[in-house]
Amino acid sequence: MLKKILITEDSPTMRSLIISTLADMGDFEIVEAANGFEALRILPREKVDLVITDINMPDINGLELVSFVKNNPNYRSIPLFIISTEGRERDREKGLALGADAYLVKPFSPDELQALVRRYLN
Amino acid sequence: MADRPLSRAVKDFLGEAEEIIEKLNLDLVELGDAVERGGDPDLLNGIFRGAHSIKGLAGMFGFNDISELAHHMENILDNLRLDKIPLTQTLIQTLLDAVEVLTRLANGKAAEDDFTLDISPILARIASAAENGGEETEGDRLKSLGIDPSILSVLTEYEEHRLLENVRKGHHLLQLRIAFNLASFDQDLAEMSDRLKTQGEVISTLPGTGDQPERIAFQLLYGTDSDPGQIKTFLDRNDLQVDLLVPGSAAKGAASPSSPSGPDTPAQRTPEPASPESPSKMPAKETGPAAEAGGMSLRSISRTVRVDIDKLDSLMNIVGELVLSKGAIATLCDTLKSEGVTESAAQLQKATRVLERRLTELQKGVMEVRMVPVLQLFEKVSRIVRRVAGEQCKQVTLDIRGAETELDKLIVEDLADPLMHIVRNAIDHGVESSEEREACGKQSKATICLWAMQKGNHVVIEIHDDGRGIDPEKVRRKAVQKGLIDNDVQLSREALIDLIMMPGFSTRDEVSELSGRGVGMDVVKNNIASLSGMIEVESRVGEGTSVAITLPITLAIIKALIVQVENKTYALPINSVLETLMMDSASIRTIERREVIELRDTTLPLLRLGQLFGLASASSPAKRSYVVVVGMADKKMGIVVDDMLGQQDVVIKSLGRTLSFVRGIAGAADLGNQRTILVLDVGGLMSETLRGDAAIYV
Numbered sequence: 001m002l003k004k005i006l007i008t009e010d011s012p013t014m015r016s017l018i019i020s021t022l023a024d025m026g027d028f029e030i031v032e033a034a035n036g037f038e039a040l041r042i043l044p045r046e047k048v049d050l051v052i053t054d055i056n057m058p059d060i061n062g063l064e065l066v067s068f069v070k071n072n073p074n075y076r077s078i079p080l081f082i083i084s085t086e087g088r089e090r091d092r093e094k095g096l097a098l099g100a101d102a103y104l105v106k107p108f109s110p111d112e113l114q115a116l117v118r119r120y121l122n
Numbered sequence: 123m124a125d126r127p128l129s130r131a132v133k134d135f136l137g138e139a140e141e142i143i144e145k146l147n148l149d150l151v152e153l154g155d156a157v158e159r160g161g162d163p164d165l166l167n168g169i170f171r172g173a174h175s176i177k178g179l180a181g182m183f184g185f186n187d188i189s190e191l192a193h194h195m196e197n198i199l200d201n202l203r204l205d206k207i208p209l210t211q212t213l214i215q216t217l218l219d220a221v222e223v224l225t226r227l228a229n230g231k232a233a234e235d236d237f238t239l240d241i242s243p244i245l246a247r248i249a250s251a252a253e254n255g256g257e258e259t260e261g262d263r264l265k266s267l268g269i270d271p272s273i274l275s276v277l278t279e280y281e282e283h284r285l286l287e288n289v290r291k292g293h294h295l296l297q298l299r300i301a302f303n304l305a306s307f308d309q310d311l312a313e314m315s316d317r318l319k320t321q322g323e324v325i326s327t328l329p330g331t332g333d334q335p336e337r338i339a340f341q342l343l344y345g346t347d348s349d350p351g352q353i354k355t356f357l358d359r360n361d362l363q364v365d366l367l368v369p370g371s372a373a374k375g376a377a378s379p380s381s382p383s384g385p386d387t388p389a390q391r392t393p394e395p396a397s398p399e400s401p402s403k404m405p406a407k408e409t410g411p412a413a414e415a416g417g418m419s420l421r422s423i424s425r426t427v428r429v430d431i432d433k434l435d436s437l438m439n440i441v442g443e444l445v446l447s448k449g450a451i452a453t454l455c456d457t458l459k460s461e462g463v464t465e466s467a468a469q470l471q472k473a474t475r476v477l478e479r480r481l482t483e484l485q486k487g488v489m490e491v492r493m494v495p496v497l498q499l500f501e502k503v504s505r506i507v508r509r510v511a512g513e514q515c516k517q518v519t520l521d522i523r524g525a526e527t528e529l530d531k532l533i534v535e536d537l538a539d540p541l542m543h544i545v546r547n548a549i550d551h552g553v554e555s556s557e558e559r560e561a562c563g564k565q566s567k568a569t570i571c572l573w574a575m576q577k578g579n580h581v582v583i584e585i586h587d588d589g590r591g592i593d594p595e596k597v598r599r600k601a602v603q604k605g606l607i608d609n610d611v612q613l614s615r616e617a618l619i620d621l622i623m624m625p626g627f628s629t630r631d632e633v634s635e636l637s638g639r640g641v642g643m644d645v646v647k648n649n650i651a652s653l654s655g656m657i658e659v660e661s662r663v664g665e666g667t668s669v670a671i672t673l674p675i676t677l678a679i680i681k682a683l684i685v686q687v688e689n690k691t692y693a694l695p696i697n698s699v700l701e702t703l704m705m706d707s708a709s710i711r712t713i714e715r716r717e718v719i720e721l722r723d724t725t726l727p728l729l730r731l732g733q734l735f736g737l738a739s740a741s742s743p744a745k746r747s748y749v750v751v752v753g754m755a756d757k758k759m760g761i762v763v764d765d766m767l768g769q770q771d772v773v774i775k776s777l778g779r780t781l782s783f784v785r786g787i788a789g790a791a792d793l794g795n796q797r798t799i800l801v802l803d804v805g806g807l808m809s810e811t812l813r814g815d816a817a818i819y820v
Contacts, residue, residue, distance in 0.1 A: 036329070037307070037308040037311075040304075040307070040329055040338060041304065041307075041308070044304065044335070055278060056278070059308070059311075059312075059327065060326075060327050060328070060329055061276070061277075061278050061281070061326065063275075063276040063277070063278060064276045064326065064327065064328045064329060065329070066276075067275070067276045067328060067329075067330075068328070068329040068330060068331075071330065071331065072330075072331045073331075090279055091278055091279060094275055094276070094277075097275060098275060098276065
């Protein structure tokens, strides 16, 4: 069965960039969320294997999504990466402290993302 | 019951501290104005001394929190004085905030000796301000707010900044918790956020696991001028939980009013809220008087509103009228039922019950608002004691207990004069001079106890002195001399002592300037009776006198037992009713010309209302009758009535000054069907009956 990856990102361009990076690695089932709320809706419905999220989104921020995922016993074990333009050390520290498994700064390197996905999905 | 001796010294300290704190506030604001000029050494020195004084004073009284905070302020002010750190607006704001905490501490202690606050956040800010040479980082300021770190952990830097901005502007920081259905949470949340944005700023929205799988919980961080109660009312959702995380501190007027267009956009904001270009709000500067600064801090401690008692009275009256209207609806409901309109009647009854529950809540709420501790009253009394004792060169210690006991504000007000009079009497007539006391083998310093305690629906206030006591024989001679009693009347010791509360009685030949003033214990007794209270005096020669005043906790609306005697209807306050019995005329016995019945091994004196009020028609002993057992303090008696018509809420209205002399009646009440009945004064009736000569003095 294909691994399912949830991408939460309000910029369609950035979403497709992430998707194409992942596509280079092989076959994944991709679920897209244009904001945090959509992600909240998808999580209980789909059995997601990995979450990739942005930080700055219109409704809830990525840190809040991390907190939601990592504090919920149903989703806690799902690996979660933050990809953000926020290169600030504080946000990074916070994200990791909340339980995010990785923090990538945009523009991220495709190799880095691929390596991370490989590490967490295998 | 917690002891709360009101040490004069503590009062003095608080008074002085208040003055210094007010001056600190003013001086700091002035210093803020002087920052650009490079400060004002004299002013700074004055502020330093102020902090120093507070530290010393508080330390003496064991108020370690105040002392510690003042100590830290003093340190930083010392460094400023010595130019070790630069003077900045941020630092001044930190000091102003510290002064506010001082005010809150001092005010809190005025109400409760062991009141304290967590001063670590402000200490941390002071320390950080000192370390950073007067500048604080946002992180420091965030930490100093004392918000749960788990809340802060999900905020982006921008959100952190918005949070601080809200705090800086003096907004309250609230945490709203609510859960929505997964199916529609985004619309629901958006709708709620939009409404919230008209009153403030939604800083962050944290999703969490709901109580049920199909629900999702949210925790919103919200900056606003409204308090949690207002927001709850505004959103009108039962499942919403609103908590105050950080109370707003600045004057509301100073904070920019939130507009429907939402809070300031980030572009308008200066990125450094702590920079000197954006001086923090200083309400005192705009309005000048120190009172304003005091008001500001007062609000943030207790968040109280001063309300004219008349407004509360009128609210209470409206509630009373509502209760009556509800009664009318209930009656209508019964009528409908009897007319066979059962279905509608049942529905109406259901609706009435809901109304009744809400009314009870409303009534309780309004009543609670009216309750105040007797502390203020006791403080007044303690002043009188000091003054009077000083004037008479008598040594008196005042032992105050139960000052936190609450009573209806109106009762507390009306109690002031009687209480003053009793205490004056105690010092004037009861307490002996030191020499006399020593000669009797007593301690040279007399003790007057002023105790309040709650007993069920009543509050008992006891005034006890260990003076010379009342000599019943002396009272008797006086009463005979004044023509109050006949020479040959035999009265018990208690009855003799009660004579002091008869009009025209005074034990001293020359009326003392203090307790005299033409007012006697009879007026005191009347005053207490008009509050539906009861006064009892006990005294032993050489040991002292004890006066106990038993009062209902509140007046206005009471639950009453409606009784009928000789076709007249009366209301008996239910809080005095212990039980009701069917009367068996055979069980009545007569002891010393008084009717009594045996009630579970105790003898219960009976009072026939018919006789008392002169209603007695032709005797009809065969008639079925009831005994309502009433009790107040530890006394009991039975009131014989012909019928009991049920319980009802009644609003007691005064009979007015002209009829105030009528004993045994507390007031009049409207039954809701345009019928006015009299409310019996159980306390008054009891003291008259139990005194032995069940005659009402009219």
